[in-house]
Amino acid sequence: QRELNSFLWTIRRDPPAYLFGTIHVPYTRVWDFIPDNSKAAFQASARVYFELDLTDPYTISALASCQLLPHGENLQDVLPRELYWRLKRHLDYVKLMMPSWMTPAQRGKGLYADYLFNAIAGNWERKRPVWVMLMVNSLTETDVRSRGVPVLDL
Numbered sequence: 122q123r124e125l126n127s128f129l130w131t132i133r134r135d136p137p138a139y140l141f142g143t144i145h146v147p148y149t150r151v152w153d154f155i156p157d158n159s160k161a162a163f164q165a166s167a168r169v170y171f172e173l174d175l176t177d178p179y180t181i182s183a184l185a186s187c188q189l190l191p192h193g194e195n196l197q198d199v200l201p202r203e204l205y206w207r208l209k210r211h212l213d214y215v216k217l218m219m220p221s222w223m224t225p226a227q228r229g230k231g232l233y234a235d236y237l238f239n240a241i242a243g244n245w246e247r248k249r250p251v252w253v254m255l256m257v258n259s260l261t262e263t264d265v266r267s268r269g270v271p272v273l274d275l
Contacts, residue, residue, distance in 0.1 A: 127156040139166065188252040195246045196253065208253070212242060215260045222265040237268060 132138035139162045163169070174180050190199065197205050220234040227237075242256055258264075 127159045129156070129159040129162055131162075136167075188248050189244075190247055190249055196248065196250070197246065199250065208257070211257070212245065212260075215242070218262070219265060222262045224266050227266075227268065232268070237265065 128142045130140040130142075132140065141159060141162070173184075190196070196208075200208070216234075216238050219238050223232065223234055223237070241260060245253060245256060248256065
């Protein structure tokens with residue numbers, strides 16, 4: 122049963138190739154639930170290719186620019202008024218709580234809550250709604266505690 126929902130597809134050729142589909146989450150949140158057949162495919166593979174090259178400055182720049190609304194627009198212009206204010210109150214709450222969510226290990230590495238909040242939510246009022254939704258979903262206590270952990274994103 123565990124292998125039925127493994128998100129692993131086999132391309133039948135010699136040698137076999139595999140496609141593993143995931144969502145962008147810290148691997149510590151999902152690795153224990155990755156089926157053994159998927160882990161075995163990783164271990165047997167000579168090469169692994171990722172969706173994006175996050176070491177390429179062009180890729181980083183393109184990702185940053187596609188998140189933004191057209192020039193001159195902000196989120197307050199495109200969201201219903203009440204939703205915008207609920208979002209703003211929620212982000213104010215997250216910013217207030219973030220210091221208590223951080224781990225001693227994060228603090229030991231020199232991470233500060235304000236820096237982390239701005240790294241995740243900075244310029245949020247200029248982002249497209251879909252990117253704000255992804256951002257809000259990553260601003261939970263569990264996700265904040267996992268910052269600095271590699272993301273499983275294959």
